[in-house]
Each structure stands twice: as C-alpha cells, then as structure tokens.
Amino acid sequence: MNRRVAITGIGVLCAAGNHCDEFASSVFAGLSAIRPLTGFESVRIPQAARLRHYDASLHFSPKELDILDPFAQYALVAAREAVRNSGIEWTPALRQSSGVITGSCLGGKATEDESFRDLYQDKKTRFPPMVIPRTMANAGASSIGMEFGLTGASFTCSTACSSANHAIAQAFWMVRHGQLDLAIAGGSEAPFTLGHLKAWEGLRAVSSDTCRPFSLDRRGLIIGEGAAMLILEPLDAARARGATILAEIIGAGMSADAHHITQPSAAGASHAMRLALRDAEIAPHQIGYINAHGTGTLANDATETTAIREVFATHANKLAVSSTKSMHGHALGAAGAIEAAATVLALYHGILPPTANYTTPDPQCDLDVIPNIHRKAQPECALSNSFAFGGLNAVLAFRRAV
Amino acid sequence: MQESTLQRVIRIIAATQHYPPDKAAELNEDSTFAELGIDSLDGINIVFALEEEFNTNIPDDEARHIKGVRDIVNGIDKLLAAKASQQVSQQDLA
Numbered sequence: 260m261n262r263r264v265a266i267t268g269i270g271v272l273c274a275a276g277n278h279c280d281e282f283a284s285s286v287f288a289g290l291s292a293i294r295p296l297t298g299f300e301s302v303r304i305p306q307a308a309r310l311r312h313y314d315a316s317l318h319f320s321p322k323e324l325d326i327l328d329p330f331a332q333y334a335l336v337a338a339r340e341a342v343r344n345s346g347i348e349w350t351p352a353l354r355q356s357s358g359v360i361t362g363s364c365l366g367g368k369a370t371e372d373e374s375f376r377d378l379y380q381d382k383k384t385r386f387p388p389m390v391i392p393r394t395m396a397n398a399g400a401s402s403i404g405m406e407f408g409l410t411g412a413s414f415t416c417s418t419a420c421s422s423a424n425h426a427i428a429q430a431f432w433m434v435r436h437g438q439l440d441l442a443i444a445g446g447s448e449a450p451f452t453l454g455h456l457k458a459w460e461g462l463r464a465v466s467s468d469t470c471r472p473f474s475l476d477r478r479g480l481i482i483g484e485g486a487a488m489l490i491l492e493p494l495d496a497a498r499a500r501g502a503t504i505l506a507e508i509i510g511a512g513m514s515a516d517a518h519h520i521t522q523p524s525a526a527g528a529s530h531a532m533r534l535a536l537r538d539a540e541i542a543p544h545q546i547g548y549i550n551a552h553g554t555g556t557l558a559n560d561a562t563e564t565t566a567i568r569e570v571f572a573t574h575a576n577k578l579a580v581s582s583t584k585s586m587h588g589h590a591l592g593a594a595g596a597i598e599a600a601a602t603v604l605a606l607y608h609g610i611l612p613p614t615a616n617y618t619t620p621d622p623q624c625d626l627d628v629i630p631n632i633h634r635k636a637q638p639e640c641a642l643s644n645s646f647a648f649g650g651l652n653a654v655l656a657f658r659r660a661v
Numbered sequence: 662m663q664e665s666t667l668q669r670v671i672r673i674i675a676a677t678q679h680y681p682p683d684k685a686a687e688l689n690e691d692s693t694f695a696e697l698g699i700d701s702l703d704g705i706n707i708v709f710a711l712e713e714e715f716n717t718n719i720p721d722d723e724a725r726h727i728k729g730v731r732d733i734v735n736g737i738d739k740l741l742a743a744k745a746s747q748q749v750s751q752q753d754l755a
Contacts, residue, residue, distance in 0.1 A: 321679040325706070385712055388705040 260437035263494035263509075265660070267502040268345025269600045270337035270445075273485030274308035275587040278340055282587075282597075283604045286612040287633045291586045293469045293481050293616075302456045304465050308483035308588025309451065326389055327402060328367030329449035333486035333593070334399030335406060338443050342407065345490040346502055347441065349407065358411035358439045359400040360430040361488075362422025362446030364592030365455065367394035372452035399447050399486075411439050417592065420552070422446050424595030424645035424653035427489060428511030431655070434491045445596035447486030456482070462521075464556055470589075472553035472582035473560045473628040475619040480554040483588025487596035489603070504660040506603040509640070510539025516650025523559050523646055528552075528566035531652035535642060536570070539656040543571045546578060546656075547638020548611050550602040551628075552646045553582020554589055561623040563644065579636065581629040585615035595645040599655055602643040606659040609637045666741075670733050673710045678703065693729035711737065717744060 269279045274292035276282030285292065296307040310333075315324055318336050327335070338359070347353075370393040377383040392398060397415040404413050412433060416425040423446025430444030450456075459465050459482060466479035497504055512534025516527030536543060552563055560582075568575045583601045590597055605611050610633050617630035643655045664672070667690055675685035678699065688697075694704060708724045711733065717740050727733055 325679075326702075385709065385718075388702070388709050392702070 264434045265494040265497040266505045267497045268341040268490030270340030271487045272336045273587045287610045289613040289615045291615040328370045328393040330447050331398040334447035337486040337488040338403040341488040354408045356440035357409040358413040359403045360426045360444045361400040362416045362426040362592045363396045366396035369452045372454045418651040419647035421645040421647035421653045422592035431508045442491040445488035446593040448591045448593040470555040470585050471616045472555045473624040474617045475621040477555045481588045483590040487600040506606045507658040509658045510535045510656035512654045514652045523562040525562045525565040529569040531654045532570045535654040535656045544574050545640045548641040549580045550598045550643040551582045552644040564624045580626045581614040677710045
C-alpha cells in the first residue's frame with residue numbers, strides 16, 4: 260500500500276498563539292513572542308517564549324489536572340483543536356485504525372521537579388502517587404487516545420529537538436503504508452521548571468539577548484513551550500469526506516550524525532534533507548521554502564546553511580528559508596510540530612513567515628532568510644528541518660494542496 | 662468540636678475526588694469505592710492523602726483491601742491505636 264497523505268487539521272498552543280489562527284497571524288506578521296523571563300530569579304536566562312493567557316482550568320476539570328502534567332495538557336489542547344478543525348467524524352472502525360504519535364523530549368519535567376524538591380529539600384518521606392503517570396513521556400499520546408477512543412498504533416518519540424519530526428514522520432509512513440487510517444501526530448513540551456532551566460543555563464546555549472537566527476549578532480537559542488498536533492489521513496479519504504486539504508505530506512528523511520553530542524554536522528543534516536526529497540520523489544528545484552531548524556546558535560545556523568547549500572547547489576540562491584523559532588522560541592520536543600504547522604499554513608495561505616529579530620547579514624548564513632517581513636509566494640513544495648542534540652535529524656517534506 | 666475519624670476520612674475523600682459540596686454531603690460510613698466509581702488509581706491517591714492527614718503509614722497490603730469508607734475508618738483507628746500504645750510503651754521504657 261502506498262497512499263498519498265493529507266494534512267486536514269492543525270492545533271497549536273505556543274507563545275505565538277493559543278490556537279491555530281492566532282498562531283498563523285502572529286508568525287505571518289513577524290511578531291516575536293519572546294519576552295523577559297519572570298518567576299525564576301536564580302536563573303541567568305533573561306528571555307523566553309512562554310505561553311500567554313493559558314488557563315488550564317478553562318480546558319480541564321480539577322480531577323483531570325491531578326493526572327495531567329502541563330506537557331500533557333498542552334498536547335490535549337492542541338489535539339482537540341486539530342480534531343475540531345479537521346471536521347473528522349469518528350466511527351468505531353475509524354477509531355480502531357487511528358493512532359496518536361507524539362514527540363516529547365522531557366516528559367513531565369515540572370511534576371518531577373516539584374516532587375523531587377519535596378524529597379530532597381523538604382525531606383518529605385511520602386511521595387504523591389501521580390508522579391509516575393504524570394511524568395511518563397507518553398502521557399500526552401495516551402491522554403489524546405483516551406479522549407477520542409483511538410485504539411490504533413500509538414507511541415512517543417524522544418529525540419531531543421527532533422522528537423516531533425520523528426513522530427510526524429512515523430505517523431506519515433504508517434498512514435501511507437496502511438498501518439493507520441488516521442494519525443494525530445505532533446509534539447508537546449513544558450520545560451519551564453527551575454531544575455531544567457538551570458540545566459540550560461549550565462550548557463550556555465541560551466541567548467543573553469533575543470533569538471536572531473542567521474543574523475551576524477545571534478547569541479543563542481530562546482527556550483519556548485507548548486504543543487502542536489496535525490491530523491494525517493489518506494488524501495483520497497479526506498477528499499471523499501469533503502475535508503479541507505491544508506497540504507499534503509509527501510516525504511520524510513532521517514539520519515544520525517554519529518559525530519558529537521551537541522555540535523551539529525552538515526553531513527548529517529544534508530543527508531536527512533536528501534532522504535526526504537528522495538522519499539517524496541521530488542527534485543531539489545521543486546522546493547521553494549524551508550522552515551529551518553534555525554535555533555539562533557552560532558553553530559547551528561552556519562552548519563544548516565552549509566547543509567542546505569550542499570543539497571540544493573545553485574537552487575539554494577532561489578530558496579526562501581526562515582526560522583520561526585525567532586518568534587515562538589525553541590519548544591524542544593514540540594518544535595518540529597509547531598514548525599510543521601507553520602510550514603503547512605505557509606503553503607495553504609501562500610505566505611512565507613519571516614525570520615524575526617534579524618539585523619545583520621552573516622557571510623556564513625548567506626541564504627534568503629526572509630528577514631523580518633513575510634513574503635507572499637506559492638512554492639510547490641517545502642521542507643521543515645529538525646536537527647537534535649545527539650545528532651539525530653528528521654526532515655519533513657510537504658506539497659501545496661491543489 | 663473535634664472531627665471524628667469518619668468526618669476526617671470523608672473530608673479527605675471529597676477533597677481528593679474534587680466532589681462538589683452536595684456530593685460530599687452524601688458520603689457516609691456505608692459508601693463503597695465501587696458505588697462511588699473510585700478506581701484503583703483514585704484509591705492510591707486517597708491512601709496517600711490519608712497518610713498525610715493522619716501522619717501514619719498505611720502498609721500496601723492493608724491499602725489493597727480497602728473497599729470503602731468503613732474499611733478506612735476501622736483501619737485508621739487500628740493504626741492510630743497501635744501508634745498510641747507504642748508511644749505509651751516507649752514512655753514506660755523511658
């Protein structure tokens with residue numbers, strides 16, 4: 260079986276928007292949602308991309324909140340929106356052949372941090388019983404599956420910053436090859452806990468400024484949070500039920516650098532992009548837009564530029580490339596999903612989101628990075644890159660719906 | 662007036678289950694977990710809250726046999742009595 264696969268629904272909850280429409284308008288407008296970080300006085304991380312106006316009690320009952328860490332809440336909120344937007348009508352047969360495939364780097368870190376503080380600092384001897392179900396990295400996937408009664412293949416990928424792209428790629432292949440007739444796929448992350456922020460501070464990868472991908476004065480990444488979920492289903496089935504086809508997902512490529520635990524490698528990144536093109540059965544010149552990994556670190560953006568030039572040769576000069584992390588921050592295990600959403604929305608609306616906060620060209624990042632102002636364009640195909648710490652890469656390829 | 666063990670147990674169950682006041686008011690010594698729809702995970706949560714409330718440790722084997730409010734009240738009273746007699750015997754030794 261080799262079916263074409265459509266994206267028919269998107270749900271987003273991140274700093275750049277509490278739902279899909281808000282997210283689309285703010286990333287197209289180039290509005291950076293990066294703000295001063297408050298509430299963590301002992302952490303030397305000045306800025307972050309946090310959710311705004313998120314009120315858990317508007318989405319969940321107190322009983323549900325007992326068992327849902329924020330990362331699982333975000334996953335559910337995004338999944339509910341994606342399902343609603345897709346207009347899907349569940350039948351018993353469809354529920355049986357539908358699954359949930361999510362990415363999460365950290366799982367329930369907030370729950371873990373709070374409960375371990377009770378243990379280590381407050382010397383409590385009793386441990387609350389919900390810590391295990393709240394912290395497990397598949398809690399988001401399982402909660403979504405239970406909410407909609409989906410009993411097909413479901414699991415969670417944890418590959419640091421590529422988690423969501425690995426998840427969406429697997430979901431795509433499983434729908435394409437018939438193991439699933441519908442997948443809810445994406446990622447979620449809730450990294451704002453004292454312990455985890457101190458860990459990022461220790462790594463010295465976070466910007467002392469804002470996030471300026473591909474700009475000469477870039478100083479590092481900005482941590483974000485949230486979730487995005489996509490509805491993947493066979494194109495024929497989506498057309499048959501009259502669904503809005505937001506875009507087609509046409510390929511995925513994965514590779515491992517086998518090089519360094521934090522330093523990126525152009526060879527690994529370019530290999531993943533080439534594999535995505537091959538899987539999609541398209542030529543490099545058919546790509547008109549790349550949603551870059553574009554973290555805003557010195558190493559990533561220069562290496563990613565080299566990798567894009569390796570894959571696209573002279574076509575690299577005609578490509579538009581942007582990093583929406585400049586607006587929604589780096590949401591780690593959710594990043595790929597939020598950026599897949601941005602890529603699909605770009606193809607659907609014919610608007611390419613810019614790279615915000617850009618000031619000065621860097622000769623090492625000499626691509627057309629759509630500085631600060633969106634561009635109207637209707638590329639045939641687009642890529643969305645994720646390159647994780649640990650050198651695990653996953654690239655998704657999409658085609659504009661016609 | 663001091664709360665009885667039964668009143669404290671009912672308060673803990675209502676709080677952990679997030680019961681609204683009208684449902685909390687219906688709880689009594691005969692209430693069972695089955696009729697309240699309290700599953701095994703809810704039960705473990707209640708046991709944890711009871712341990713905090715009564716500052717006692719409820720052994721796993723005891724916790725597993727709890728089927729309702731009466732079991733809890735009887736078990737807690739037994740644990741508290743055992744703790745009290747231990748304290749008395751320690752005082753005797755001192």
